[in-house]
Structures are given as C-alpha cells and as structure tokens.
Amino acid sequence: MSISTSDPATKLQADSVYTFALVDDEKTTREHWIKLLESFHNFKCVAACPTGEDALQVIPAAKPKVILMDIFMPGISGIACTAQLKIALPQTQILIFTASDDPELIFPALEAGADGYLIKQAQPSEVHKALLGVLNGEVPMTSGIARRVAEHFRKGSNLPHQEMRLSNREREILVMLSKGYSNKEIAAELKLSIATIHSYLKNVYEKMHVHSRTQAVAKYLSIKSS
Amino acid sequence: MSFLLRLTRLSWIVIWMTLGVSVRAGTISAFSLPSTGTDLASGIDSSNTYLCTLSFGSSNKPLFINGVPFQQVHLHENGNRSDERHQFFCGSDTHHGGTWSVSVTLPAGDGFAGDDSAVGNLVGADVQADGAMLSLLNHMCFLMTEPLNLTNGTTIKMNFGGLRAGMKYSLRYYYRQWSKDRYINFSFCGEGAEEQYAGNPLDMDAGGAAFIEYDFVAATNDVTMLMRVVLPGCGPHIYGMTLQPLLAGMGNHGGPKLPIGASSAFPLVTSTTLPSHSGVGSWIWASATYDRQACRFWKSFVVPNSSPVRSATLLISGDDYYHVLLDGNDLGRGSDWRILTAYDLSPLLGKSGPHVLAIEGANDFGAAGIILGLDIQLKDGQLISIGSDASWRVVPNNERGWETKQNASPLWPKAKIVGSAGVSPWKLDTWEWGTKVLNAPTPTPVVVSFWQQLWFESVLLTFFVISIATGIYLMGRLILNSKEHSVIRRERARIARDLHDGLAAGLTQLVVCGESAKSDLRSCPEAQPGLDEICLKARGLLNSLKETIWIVNSQRDSLRDLILHLCDYTETFLKPTTIRCRFDVAADLPTLPCDVGIRRNLMLAVNEALCNAIKYSGASEIQLRIHWHDNKIVVRVEDNGKGFDPMKASRERNGLTNMEQRANDAGGRCTVVSQPGAGCQVEISVPLRRLRRFSLWQKGQPEVHNDQLTFPASGSEATESSQSKSA
Numbered sequence: 001m002s003i004s005t006s007d008p009a010t011k012l013q014a015d016s017v018y019t020f021a022l023v024d025d026e027k028t029t030r031e032h033w034i035k036l037l038e039s040f041h042n043f044k045c046v047a048a049c050p051t052g053e054d055a056l057q058v059i060p061a062a063k064p065k066v067i068l069m070d071i072f073m074p075g076i077s078g079i080a081c082t083a084q085l086k087i088a089l090p091q092t093q094i095l096i097f098t099a100s101d102d103p104e105l106i107f108p109a110l111e112a113g114a115d116g117y118l119i120k121q122a123q124p125s126e127v128h129k130a131l132l133g134v135l136n137g138e139v140p141m142t143s144g145i146a147r148r149v150a151e152h153f154r155k156g157s158n159l160p161h162q163e164m165r166l167s168n169r170e171r172e173i174l175v176m177l178s179k180g181y182s183n184k185e186i187a188a189e190l191k192l193s194i195a196t197i198h199s200y201l202k203n204v205y206e207k208m209h210v211h212s213r214t215q216a217v218a219k220y221l222s223i224k225s226s
Numbered sequence: 227m228s229f230l231l232r233l234t235r236l237s238w239i240v241i242w243m244t245l246g247v248s249v250r251a252g253t254i255s256a257f258s259l260p261s262t263g264t265d266l267a268s269g270i271d272s273s274n275t276y277l278c279t280l281s282f283g284s285s286n287k288p289l290f291i292n293g294v295p296f297q298q299v300h301l302h303e304n305g306n307r308s309d310e311r312h313q314f315f316c317g318s319d320t321h322h323g324g325t326w327s328v329s330v331t332l333p334a335g336d337g338f339a340g341d342d343s344a345v346g347n348l349v350g351a352d353v354q355a356d357g358a359m360l361s362l363l364n365h366m367c368f369l370m371t372e373p374l375n376l377t378n379g380t381t382i383k384m385n386f387g388g389l390r391a392g393m394k395y396s397l398r399y400y401y402r403q404w405s406k407d408r409y410i411n412f413s414f415c416g417e418g419a420e421e422q423y424a425g426n427p428l429d430m431d432a433g434g435a436a437f438i439e440y441d442f443v444a445a446t447n448d449v450t451m452l453m454r455v456v457l458p459g460c461g462p463h464i465y466g467m468t469l470q471p472l473l474a475g476m477g478n479h480g481g482p483k484l485p486i487g488a489s490s491a492f493p494l495v496t497s498t499t500l501p502s503h504s505g506v507g508s509w510i511w512a513s514a515t516y517d518r519q520a521c522r523f524w525k526s527f528v529v530p531n532s533s534p535v536r537s538a539t540l541l542i543s544g545d546d547y548y549h550v551l552l553d554g555n556d557l558g559r560g561s562d563w564r565i566l567t568a569y570d571l572s573p574l575l576g577k578s579g580p581h582v583l584a585i586e587g588a589n590d591f592g593a594a595g596i597i598l599g600l601d602i603q604l605k606d607g608q609l610i611s612i613g614s615d616a617s618w619r620v621v622p623n624n625e626r627g628w629e630t631k632q633n634a635s636p637l638w639p640k641a642k643i644v645g646s647a648g649v650s651p652w653k654l655d656t657w658e659w660g661t662k663v664l665n666a667p668t669p670t671p672v673v674v675s676f677w678q679q680l681w682f683e684s685v686l687l688t689f690f691v692i693s694i695a696t697g698i699y700l701m702g703r704l705i706l707n708s709k710e711h712s713v714i715r716r717e718r719a720r721i722a723r724d725l726h727d728g729l730a731a732g733l734t735q736l737v738v739c740g741e742s743a744k745s746d747l748r749s750c751p752e753a754q755p756g757l758d759e760i761c762l763k764a765r766g767l768l769n770s771l772k773e774t775i776w777i778v779n780s781q782r783d784s785l786r787d788l789i790l791h792l793c794d795y796t797e798t799f800l801k802p803t804t805i806r807c808r809f810d811v812a813a814d815l816p817t818l819p820c821d822v823g824i825r826r827n828l829m830l831a832v833n834e835a836l837c838n839a840i841k842y843s844g845a846s847e848i849q850l851r852i853h854w855h856d857n858k859i860v861v862r863v864e865d866n867g868k869g870f871d872p873m874k875a876s877r878e879r880n881g882l883t884n885m886e887q888r889a890n891d892a893g894g895r896c897t898v899v900s901q902p903g904a905g906c907q908v909e910i911s912v913p914l915r916r917l918r919r920f921s922l923w924q925k926g927q928p929e930v931h932n933d934q935l936t937f938p939a940s941g942s943e944a945t946e947s948s949q950s951k952s953a
Contacts, residue, residue, distance in 0.1 A: 028735045032742040039745055072727070099734040100726065100772060103794060104782070121737035121768055123761075124745070143809060144794040151815070180797070180808040 018135060021047035021064040023055045023081065024097065025073040029120060033068070033097075036124045043131075052081035060088040066135060068097035068118060071105055079109045086113030086209070093134050103144040111152070113209050116140035139201035146177035149204060170204050173197060252416050252442030254423040259435040265359040268400065268437075270294050270468060277395070278386055278469035291358040296466060386469055387448040387647055389416075394472040397440040397449055401464045416442035416449035441472060447506065447647065506541050506566070507613025509595030509652060510641040512620045517591040522621040523641055524584050525612065526632055531578035533606035538571040540583075542598035545652065547588040550598075553581055554630040563595075563652055575602065583612070584621075584629035593651050595644050616640050715780035718822075722779035730771050736764045769798070777826050785859065785914065786815035788825050789852050792832055792861065796850045799836050805865075810851040824912055827892035828861065834881045834888065835863035835908040843867025843906060858894075860911040869900045885910065 020043060024030045027050070034045045046062040049055040053075050059067060067085060071078040082094050096109040096117035106117045116134050118127050130140065141149070153166050153174075166174070169190075176186045187194045259267050270279075272293030281289050281296040289296040389395060397414065413422035423438060442449065449469070512521045529535060542550055545563035549556075552574050560567050575581060587596045602610040618641040621628045625635075645652060740761040747753040776782055776791055793809050800807045832850075839848055845867030853860050875882070882898055885908065889896035894912030 026731065026735060029738050032735075032738045036738075036742055036745055099730050099768070100775075101794075101798070102772070102776070103790070104787070121734045121765055124741050142794075143797055143807075144790065147790060147793065147809075147811070154813070178809060178811075180806070 016042055018043045018066065018131070019046045019062070019064040020066045020068060020131075021045070021049070021055070021059045021062055022068045022097070023049045023052065023059075023073070023078065024068075024070040025050050026070075029070075033120070037127070037131075039124075040128045040131075043128075052076035052078060055081055056084055056088075059085060063089065064092060066093045066095060066131060068095055069109075069114070071096060071098050071109065079112045079114075082109055082114050083112040095131070095134060103142070103148055107145065107148045107152075110145065110149075110205065111208055115205065137195065137198055137202075139198045139205065141177055141201055143178050143180050146174050149208060150174045150178055152208065164207055164210055166204065166207065170200050170207075173200050174204060252414060252421055252440050254412070254414060254421060254438060254440050256423065256425070256436055256438045259437065265292050265357045268292070268359055269398075274470060276468050276470045277389075279466070280468075281466045282464055289358060289361065291466075294468075384451045384453075384467075385448055386450075387649075389444040389447050389449060391444050391446055394441070394443050395449065396468075396470050396472045397442070397451065398437045398468045399440075399451065399464065400435070400437045400466045400468075402435045411454040412438050413452045413454065414440040414442065414449065415452070416440065416444055418445035420450075420452065506597055506599035506647055507615045508643045508647065509545070509597045509645040509649075510614045510616070510618055511587070511589075511595045511644045513639065513642045515589065515594050515644070517589065519589040519594060520623060521587045521589070521594070521596075522584065522623065522625075522628065523587065523596055523614075524582065524619045524621045524628060524631070524634060524638065525617065526580055526582045526634070527600075527610065527612055528580050529575050529578045529602065529610070530604070530608070533604040533608060535572055535575045536603045536605045538575045538600065538602040540569040540571050540598060540600045541566045542569070542585070542596070543567065544585075544587050544596045545594055546590045548596055549586040551584045551586075551629050554584070566597075571600070571602075580632045582630055582632060593644070595652065597647060597652075614641070616643055715783075718778050718780035722775045722781075725771060725775045725778070730768060730775065733764050733768045733771065737761050737768070740764065773829070777822065777829065780822075783819055783822065783825075784816075785818045785820045785854065788820050788828065788859070789815050789854070792829070792852060793850060795829065796832070796836060796848070799833075800840075800848060803840055805840065805845060806847040808847060808849045810849060812853050816854060818914060820914060824859075824892045824914070827888045828859070828910065828912055831885045831888035831892070831896060831910045832861060832863060834885045835910075838881055838908075839863065839865040839867065839906070842870070845905065857914050858911050859914060860909060862910075863908045864905060866905045869902050869904045869906055871902055872898055872900055 020037060022030055022034055022037075022045060024033070030048050030050070034048055037043045038045055046064045047055070047058045049058055050073075052073055055067075055069075056076075067089075069078045069082055069085075073081075078096065078098075082096070085092070085094060093115045094113065096106055096114045097120060098105065098117060099120045101117070101119050106114075109117070116130070116139065118130055122130075134140065150171070153171070172190070173186055176189065177183075181189070183194050183197050186192075187197050190197075268291060270291045274294075276294065279294055279296045386397070395416065397416070399412065411422055413420050415421065421440075440449070440451070451467075510523065512519070540550070540552075540557070542548060542560065543563050543566045544560055547559070547561045549559045550569070551557060552571060555574065557569050557571075558567065583598075583600065585596055585598070587594065596614060598614045600610075600612040602612075604610070619634045619638040620641050621638050625638075740757050744754060744757045744761070747757065773795070782788075782791065789811060793811060796809075797807055836848070839845055843865040845865035847866050849862075849864040851860075851862040851864065872882075882896075885898070886896045889910045889912065892912045894910060896908065896910045898906065898908050900906035
C-alpha cells in the first residue's frame with residue numbers, strides 16, 4: 001500500500017496513538033466496543049457519549065482522531081450531530097457506527113460530513129482494519145454508496161458552481177465503483193495508485209458536503225424570503 | 227214571377243223524373259208493377275248484379291225470384307213480435323256480391339209484423355204475381371202502427387252499408403199497398419242529405435204492387451232508407467228490396483243490366499273482404515271481450531317504390547278508446563266511437579317500403595271494437611286500401627317493440643270481426659258514418675337525428691350511468707384503499723422501526739457481547755468455537771432481519787429503492803464469497819411506486835438465482851443487470867460459470883420452478899438460458915402494474931413456496947447452508 005506523504009492521516013499515524021470517541025445510546029454496545037477497540041494496539045477512547053447533545057459538549061474539547069457515531073439516538077440524531085462536529089473538528093474522521101449497512105441511512109450521514117461507516121455487529125478485526133484504513137486516508141465507499149453518490153450528483157448536475165460538480169475522473173471512478181469494481185481494480189484499470197483513487201473519492205465527499213451545505217443555505221434563504 | 231219559379235221547379239222535377247239523374251241529389255221514383263203479370267214484371271233478373279237482395283218474411287225457405295236468390299231476414303216469428311224487438315240483422319248476398327250489411331233501427335216499439343193470415347186479404351195478390359213473387363207476397367211483412375203506440379213521425383230506419391263513395395247505386399223497395407190512406411213517407415239518404423219522396427207512393431198503384439227506386443251517387447259507404455209514419459194505422463206491406471250498382475245508362479227497371487261478375491267496373495262487388503267506407507273496415511277486437519281490457523292491433527303494409535304517394539288518409543274510431551301509431555310515431559288518440567277521426571298520413575309515408583300501423587285499444591265495459599281504414603292513393607293512380615279486418619293481428623300485452631316490428635309473430639292471434647260499420651251497438655239515429663269526421667292536424671314528419679334516437683340516448687345514458695357508477699365505485703375504492711393503504715403504510719413503517727429498534731438492536735448487542743466475551747476469554751481457547759457460533763448465528767439472523775425490515779418498510783416502496791436494494795443485496799450476498807460482482811444498472815432510476823408483492827417476489831427470485839450460481843456454477847463473476855422499460859422491470863443474473871443443459875437439469879434441484887413461481891407471483895415470468903460451458907443467464911421480467919390502488923378486483927396471492935431468504939454468512943458456510951436447504 002503506497003501512502004501519499006501529503007495525506008494528513010500519515011501524520012496522525014506518526015503520533016501512533018489513535019484517540020477515538022464513541023457516541024451510542026446503548027450502554028452495552030458502548031462499553032463492549034470501547035473494551036474491544038481499546039484492546040487493539042494504540043487505540044484509546046477519549047470520550048463516550050450516550051447522546052448527540054453530550055457529544056457536542058464533550059467531544060470538541062477531547063479532540064479525538066476518529067469518532068464512531070450511532071445514527072438513532074434520543075435527542076438529536078447522529079447525522080445532525082455529525083454535521084455540527086464536522087464544523088468544529090474538520091480534521092477528525094467521523095465514522096457512522098450503525099447496526100444496518102442500509103445505504104439509505106448511511107448516505108445522508110455521508111452527505112452531512114461523515115467519512116465512512118462501520119457496522120456494529122462486524123467482527124472486531126474488520127472494524128480494526130477499517131479504522132486503520134480511514135486513519136490512513138482511505139475513503140471507504142461501496143458500490144451501493146457510489147451509486148447513490150453518482151445519482152446525487154446527476155440530480156445536481158445543473159448547479160451553477162463549478163466546484164460542486166464532479167470532474168470527469170471523479171465521475172469515472174464513481175461509475176466504476178458503482179459497477180462493482182474494487183479500488184484495486186479501478187487503480188489497475190485507470191493506471192492510478194490506490195491513494196490517488198482515495199483522494200479523488202475524498203474530493204467527491206467534499207463536493208457532496210459543499211453541495212449539501214449550499215442546499216441547506218438555499219433552503220434557509222428561501223424560507224426567510226417567503 | 228211566382229209562376230216562373232213554379233215552372234222552373236216543375237221542370238227540374240220533370241228532369242229528375244225522366245232522366246233519373248241528378249246533380250246534387252238522388253232520384254226517387256215510384257213505379258207500379260203491372261196489375262197482372264209474372265215474376266218478370268218485378269224487373270228482378272238473374273242476369274243482373276245485385277249488391278243486396280232481401281225478402282221480409284217469416285219463411286226460412288230459400289226464395290228465388292226469376293232465379294235471383296233472396297236473403298231472408300227474420301223480423302218476426304209467427305207474429306211473436308217480442309222476439310223481434312230491437313233486432314238488428316246483417317244480411318249478405320254472396321251470390322251477387324260481397325258481404326253487405328243491413329241494419330234496422332227500430333223505435334221503442336215493434337214496427338214490423340208478419341201477417342201470413344192477411345195474405346188472403348191482399349187484393350189481387352194472386353193476379354199480380356205468380357211463382358216466386360207470389361210466394362214472396364205470401365210472406366211479406368207490414369209496417370204496423372195501430373196496435374203499437376207509433377205516433378205520427380215515428381221513423382224506422384234501414385241502413386245498407388258496404389258501398390263505395392262516388393259510385394252510383396240503385397235501391398228499390400217493393401211493397402204492396404194495403405190502403406191508399408194508410409201510407410207512409412219514404413225518404414232516403416245516400417248522397418249526404420235526407421231526400422223524401424214528395425208524393426204518396428200509394429198513389430202509384432192503389433190496391434196493387436209497386437216499388438220505389440232511389441238512384442244515387444254514394445257520398446259515403448252506406449245508404450239509409452227511412453219509413454216515416456204519416457198516419458196512425460198500418461203501412462204498406464213490404465216484401466223485398468234490391469240494391470244494385472248502376473252503369474251509365476242504367477236506371478229504373480228494365481234498363482241495361484250490369485252483367486254478373488262485371489268486377490272490373492265494380493271492384494267492390496267482387497271484393498272478398500268487406501268493402502268499406504272509403505277504406506273503413508269492420509269493428510275488430512280480440513276473440514274475447516271483457517271489461518277493463520287492453521288490446522293491441524298490428525298490421526304492416528308496404529308502400530311500393532313505383533310511385534310516390536299522393537294522399538294517404540286514415541279514418542279511425544275506437545270503443546272505448548284508441549291510440550294509433552305509425553312506425554312507432556304517435557298519431558293520435560280518441561275516445562268517442564261516434565266520431566271518425568281522419569289523419570293525413572301522406573307526410574309520413576313519403577318513404578317507400580314496409581310500414582307498421584299499431585293501435586292500442588282499451589275497453590271500459592261492455593262491447594269493444596276498433597274500426598279504421600287507410601286509403602293510400604299513389605300518383606300513378608294505384609290505390610292501397612287497408613281496413614280493419616280479420617287480417618289484423620292481436621299483439622300480446624307483454625310484447626316489447628311490437629309497434630315497430632315489421633313481421634308479425636306467428637303467436638299473435640288474428641283479430642275477430644265483431645261487427646260491421648254502423649251496426650249495433652255502434653249505431654245511432656243521429657249519427658251517419660262519414661258525416662262526423664274530425665280532421666286531425668296533419669302530422670309533420672319529425673326529423674330524428676341519430677343522437678335523438680332511442681338507441682343512442684340509451685347508449686349514452688347507459689354509458690353515463692356506468693361511468694358514474696364506476697366513478698363512485700372507484701372513488702370509494704380509492705378512499706377505502708388510500709385509507710387502507712395509508713394505514714398499512716403506517717403499520718409497515720412502525721413494524722420496520724420496531725424490528726430495527728428492538729430485534730435488530732438486541733441482536734447487534736448479542737454480537738457485540740459475543741465478541742466481547744471472545745476477547746475476554748482469549749486465554750481460554752476451548753470457549754472460542756461456541757462463542758464464534760453465537761456470533762455467526764446472530765449475524766445471520768441480523769442479515770435476514772435486515773431484509774425483512776427492508777421489505778416491510780413502506781418508505782422503500784419505489785422502483786428506485788428496489789433496484790438499489792437488489793444491488794446492495796447482491797453485493798452483500800456475494801461479499802463473503804470469492805465471486806466478483808458486477809452491476810449494469812440503468813442510470814435514471816424511476817421513483818414509480820412498486821408494490822410490496824413485486825419487491826418481495828423479485829427479491830426472492832434473485833436470491834434463488836444467486837444461490838444457484840454460488841452452489842452450482844463455479845463462476846468467478848456474476849453480473850447483475852437491471853433495466854427498466856415499457857413499464858417492466860427486467861432483472862438478469864448472469865454468471866460465467868460452467869453452465870448446464872436446461873433440458874437435462876432437474877428443475878427442482880436447480881430451483882428453477884421456485885424462480886418461475888416467484889416471477890409468476892409478481893405477475894411476470896422467468897426464463898433461464900444456459901448451456902454447458904457458457905454460463906447461465908436468468909432473466910426475470912415483471913410488469914409494474916401490480917399496484918392495487920386502482921384495481922377493480924383483488925385476489926389473494928397463493929403462498930406455497932419457501933419464503934425465506936437464504937443468506938450466506940461466509941463463503942463456505944453459505945454454500946453449505948444453501949445446499950442443505952435445497953436438499
């Protein structure tokens with residue numbers, strides 16, 4: 001695996017301690033997963049919150065490198081919480097931590113600023129691997145997510161802002177992902193490094209965030225003017 | 227001046243007497259028979275055509291005078307006058323002409339009497355006649371006034387019908403005087419007004435036999451003779467009468483004869499049906515008459531296309547009521563049998579071809595009848611006459627559309643002639659047929675456009691009613707359904723949420739606990755397989771539950787959701803295996819509503835196809851193609867495996883039947899194409915019309931197949947579990 005030196009995750013890796021925060025209303029899940037994650041080398045929990053409101057108060061100060069965020073919680077949802085934490089901690093990787101890998105749930109979270117997702121019932125080793133990947137600059141994206149992202153940008157293709165539109169290469173990668181190709185296969189096909197693929201995908205996410213924020217602003221303005 | 231006037235009147239009388247011709251009235255002449263003579267002196271001749279020959283006597287023996295058969299009318303029986311009271315009779319002379327009607331209107335007292343015993347007293351009866359004439363004289367009747375309370379002015383009327391208007395006739399009355407001062411006045415009505423013989427007919431041959439001849443041009447279809455009592459006492463003996471048509475030059479007795487069978491000159495004479503008053507037939511009714519009876523009469527006729535119609539007049543009357551229609555068009559109604567109503571039908575008969583006359587008659591009580599005649603005069607001179615007769619059909623009251631039917635049903639009985647025109651009970655002293663004719667307003671043919679026609683209006687109305695009914699039904703269904711639908715949707719969303727929050731969350735915790743326990747018991751290797759098993763099973767349950775939640779969740783009811791989910795499902799399904807997964811999915815995913823039945827069955831069919839591919843194909847790649855066109859979703863599962871021969875493969879083993887059933891349940895079909903070495907392509911196409919919100923009929927779906935989704939938790943185990951399930 002080649003790692004780009006410009007990737008911030010690389011610097012994080014140098015610190016060699018992966019601080020994380022867990023937001024989940026289920027005490028059992030919270031406690032067990034903290035125990036499981038801390039059993040991995042260099043993983044340290046800095047905050048454990050039962051609600052989104054708690055998380056917004058505690059986590060910005062704790063400044064974890066990664067946040068595991070449940071979606072369904074009493075009070076504000078994990079998605080709303082993600083959107084606010086992303087503003088407060090732009091460098092922090094926020095992963096949706098959910099029992100369901102239903103892209104219909106995950107996609108809004110990604111739109112709101114999440115960097116990926118983890119399945120709660122997955123094997124701890126898989127979760128460990130995924131966390132390391134994210135911390136090392138990988139951008140997780142399944143074909144299902146890619147399809148929805150592609151669809152999202154097709155719908156917004158008439159947007160006036162160039163920065164919100166996908167580049168040809170970004171679109172190409174998305175389409176290949178949605179067709180079921182793995183990052184490795186895409187890299188081979190397009191003669192790019194996997195890290196480059198990830199940076200393209202990161203851009204895609206960024207544009208999606210900008211897009212959704214713009215939409216939110218537009219919505220806000222239209223409400224005010226009416 | 228007065229002399230001149232008298233002279234003129236006299237000259238007119240002379241002209242009438244000598245020529246027997248009148249311009250405006252008939253001619254009445256009295257002739258005496260020779261005081262001695264034979265039957266020939268009567269002028270009755272077998273070489274002549276008579277419309278009517280009647281003898282007034284009591285004998286039932288057939289009577290011939292000079293070979294001419296006389297019809298006996300029975301006015302009395304051996305002097306028993308009470309039997310004859312108010313009698314009317316119909317006579318006919320089939321020997322010389324058609325059927326003729328004679329009626330006698332008697333006042334409230336018997337005016338006729340037979341007096342066989344009186345014959346011997348007749349002066350010179352034996353010398354004035356011989357043979358049949360004498361026999362006739364011996365049976366003659368007399369008009370008796372003395373024993374009854376006949377007063378001066380009492381009239382006895384005899385009516386002879388069946389004439390043809392415009393034709394010339396001669397009516398003779400044979401009588402013998404009793405006494406010169408016991409005379410009666412004779413008057414006749416054949417030309418529209420009563421005409422009286424001015425003199426005393428007994429003056430002609432006092433003590434002998436005589437006859438009065440009335441020559442006239444028939445104004446209507448009958449002629450009436452009235453005998454008016456002038457003095458109390460007995461009138462002359464009368465013994466017979468003849469009625470004959472006259473040709474030009476004929477007149478009086480002894481003139482030119484009308485040869486028997488001269489039908490061309492007198493078509494009515496040889497008519498086998500009852501000739502009528504310029505087309506009026508007989509009174510007709512059903513075979514039975516009863517009170518409060520409705521009776522329908524039907525007759526069709528054809529207007530030839532050879533010549534246009536010049537005139538067409540319908541005369542009709544009904545007892546007690548009639549309603550007449552032509553070709554289903556209302557002509558009119560009437561309720562007074564005394565009055566004939568004339569309808570001008572020429573505007574309605576412009577079209578040649580078949581036409582239908584339909585009459586609805588009704589009877590309140592007592593006698594009932596309908597009488598009518600229709601004369602259609604064509605421009606080429608052809609005359610079509612339709613009278614009420616036995617050829618009319620009586621239509622059952624439950625028959626529909628009879629008034630326009632062009633052919634009679636054989637089940638319709640024929641009408642019955644219940645009386646001739648002017649006979650009792652349809653007779654009146656003051657009423658003469660043809661003198662009271664009301665002219666109905668000329669009907670104008672109604673131009674009926676097709677949209678005004680009954681069939682069109684019926685169709686329109688039916689369509690309207692059906693539309694409204696369907697609309698109401700659908701509206702009701704829609705309201706019910708949308709209510710039902712929204713209830714179901716809400717329920718489904720709730721179930722999905724409950725499953726997710728409860729069962730799925732619990733299972734997730736179970737997995738986490740299991741993993742946690744595994745981590746805690748790292749130092750205890752013998753505990754690991756059991757804990758692994760717990761985690762594996764819980765994850766499998768979670769995956770199945772996830773699918774259930776997806777299917778149940780009403781927020782995933784669009785085609786877009788279905789297509790995306792099929793991809794996600796396939797991706798997840800193949801993740802634990804070594805099989806690569808490729809997608810070929812249409813870019814623009816429609817957000818059409820997609821019935822939960824389609825979603826579920828399609829999911830199950832794809833699941834089956836994927837299971838087959840994993841189990842049997844040995845493929846390294848599976849391609850899922852989903853396209854949408856013509857309101858149909860087409861899902862193809864293609865593998866690059868070793869393939870098989872569909873003819874040889876056990877359908878059960880390959881789950882092909884199951885896939886087909888799934889596709890059928892979703893309203894679509896499934897085709898499998900494969901051959902050894904060329905992989906396998908399963909195509910499931912399902913039309914998207916199964917959303918039942920607007921459907922008129924609903925039927926349950928048979929639940930006969932294994933509904934469980936087979937979900938591999940990991941590569942090897944998935945294959946195993948699938949196989950064990952299939953076995």
